[in-house]
Amino acid sequence: FPLNGVPGFTQGNIIGNPEIKPEITSSVEVGLEFGLLKNRITFEGTVYSNRSRDQIITVPIAATSGYTTQTLNAGLITNKGIELLVRGTPVRSKNFSWEFTATFTRNRNKVVELFPGTEQLGLGGFTGGAMVAKVGQPYGSFFGSSFLRSPDGNIVVDATTGYPIIDPEAKIHGNVQPDFLAGLNNSFSYKGFSLSFLFDTRKGGVFYTRTRSLQEFLGTDPRTLYNNRQPFVVPGSVVIDATGKYIPNTTAVQNAENYWTGFSATTAMEHLINASFIKLR
Numbered sequence: 001f002p003l004n005g006v007p008g009f010t011q012g013n014i015i016g017n018p019e020i021k022p023e024i025t026s027s028v029e030v031g032l033e034f035g036l037l038k039n040r041i042t043f044e045g046t047v048y049s050n051r052s053r054d055q056i057i058t059v060p061i062a063a064t065s066g067y068t069t070q071t072l073n074a075g076l077i078t079n080k081g082i083e084l085l086v087r088g089t090p091v092r093s094k095n096f097s098w099e100f101t102a103t104f105t106r107n108r109n110k111v112v113e114l115f116p117g118t119e120q121l122g123l124g125g126f127t128g129g130a131m132v133a134k135v136g137q138p139y140g141s142f143f144g145s146s147f148l149r150s151p152d153g154n155i156v157v158d159a160t161t162g163y164p165i166i167d168p169e170a171k172i173h174g175n176v177q178p179d180f181l182a183g184l185n186n187s188f189s190y191k192g193f194s195l196s197f198l199f200d201t202r203k204g205g206v207f208y209t210r211t212r213s214l215q216e217f218l219g220t221d222p223r224t225l226y227n228n229r230q231p232f233v234v235p236g237s238v239v240i241d242a243t244g245k246y247i248p249n250t251t252a253v254q255n256a257e258n259y260w261t262g263f264s265a266t267t268a269m270e271h272l273i274n275a276s277f278i279k280l281r
Contacts, residue, residue, distance in 0.1 A: 011066075012067075013067050013068040013069065014058055014067060014068075014069045014070065014071060015061075015065070015066075015067040015069070015070045015071070016070075016071055017070060017071045017072055017073075020056060020071065020072075020073060021054050021073050022054070023052065023053070023054050023055050023056055023073075024052070024053055024054055025050055025051065025052040025053075026050070026051050026053075027048060027049070027050045027051075028048065028049045029046060029047070029048040029049075030046070030047050030048075031044070031045065031046040031047075032044070032045045032046075033045075040088060040089050040092070041086070041087070041088045041089075042086070042087045042088070043084075043085070043086050043087075044083075044084070044085040044086075044087075045082070045083070045084050045085075046082065046083040046084075047081075047082050048079075048080070048081060048082075048083075049078070049079075049080045050078065050079040050080070051076065051077075051078050052075075052076070052077045052078075052079070053075070053076045054073040054074075054075075055073070055074065055075040055076075055077065056071065056072075056073060057071070057072065057074055057075055057115075057121065057133075058070065058071050058072070059072055059074060059114075059115045059118060059121060060121075072115060074113075074114055074115035074116075074118075075111070075113055075114050075115070075133070076111075076112040076113040077109065077110065077111055077112065077139055078109070078110050078112055079107055079108070079109050080107070080108050081105065081106050081107035081108055082104075082105070082106050083103075083104075083105045084103065084104040084105070085101065085102070085103050085104075086101070086102045087099070087100070087101045087102075088100055095190060095191050096188075096189065096190045096191075097188070097189045098186070098187070098188050098189075099186075099187045099189075100184065100185065100186045100187070101183075101184070101185045102182075102183070102184045102185075103181075103182060103183045103184075104180060104181070104182045105180065105181045105182075106179070106180040106181075107177070108138075108177075109138045109139050109177050110136070110137070110138060110139075111133050111134060111135050111136065111137060111138070111139055112135070113135065114133065114135055119134065119135050120132050120133070120134040120135070120143070121133045121134075123140065126208060126210060129142055129143055129144020129145060129170070129173070129208065129265075129269050130142075130143055130144065131143075131176075131208075134172065137172055137175065138175040138176075138177045139175075139177070140175050140176040140177065141172050141173075141174070141175040141176075142172065142173040142174055142175065142176075142206065142208060142269065143170055143171070143172055143173070144170055144171075144173060144265075144266075144269040145166060145167070145170055145265065145266045145269055146166075146167050146170070146171050146173065146266060146269060146270055147164040147165065147166065147167060147263075147266060147270060148164070148165040148166065148167040148168075149167070150238050150246040151246075152246070154236050154237060154238045154246070155234055155236065155237045155238070156237070156238055156239065156240060156246070157234055157237045157238070157239060157249050157251065158239075158251075159239040159240075159249070159251060160251065161251070161253070161254075162233065162234065162237075162249065162251035162252050162253040162254070163253060163259070163262070164234060164237070164263065164266075166266060173206070173269050173270070174205075174206040175205070175206065176205050176206065176207060177204075177205055178202045178203060178204045178205035179203045179204030179205070180202075180203050180204070181200075181201070181202050181203075182200075182201050182203075183198060183199065183200045183201070184198070184199040185197070185198045185199075186198075208268065208269065209268060210268070212267075212268045213264045213265055213267075213268035214264070216260040216261070216263075216264040216267055216268065217260070217261050217264035219257070219260065219261070221260070223260070224259075224260040226256075227256065229256050229257050230256060231252040231253060231254050231256055232252055232253055232256060233249060233250065233251065233252045233253070234249065234253065237249040239251070
């Protein structure tokens, strides 16, 4: 629709809820502010703890009801963190001044509860995994496939083919929450002219790269040139012997050109992008 100029309507798969209540956030916050040297240097600091309950979310329901999800009040999410600000004027004269402002924020987020009987809700899916809200984890965690690993963290491979074994249990691969945010702004003024610039940084937090997955699948990622695409032993890999022990692997992957194609989604989940560099899991 529209078909031949005739509008049409379809029934959605989300059922509403006339008993929805407002989402409530309670917060405890303590702050400190002071200045030194006639306020040439000032400091502001805040410590906070927030609890958000009765969040309005959609949860899966049996498709036999005629719908697949329903809007409900569910969930409890906590946020705890600190905010710091330092402002100073190192130089102040008749014609010239230099001022700076430095900021630092750090937040720790956690999903405490979801709808009764639900431990995990999907927030969006992609090849090889999904972003989820999972009890006990930060909001926006990545959940998906990974390679089976030994207790020491080594990849476990098939003793016959040398190929990594996919872990039958999907795992959390980090979350989008940064470790901290920080910034430094400098402002220079001279006889009515001013110049300012900002340094801004975000440390930590991961996101999934579908580009990496496609590059590996198509063989255009530089990593697919490993060992010039000749047979190779997966670095640091192990096999499980007849007694159940983990021993070093010596079996080489023979069909090396198809190695990345076969595991593109899994390797993309295991090699999530952290800030501007690749974080090898």
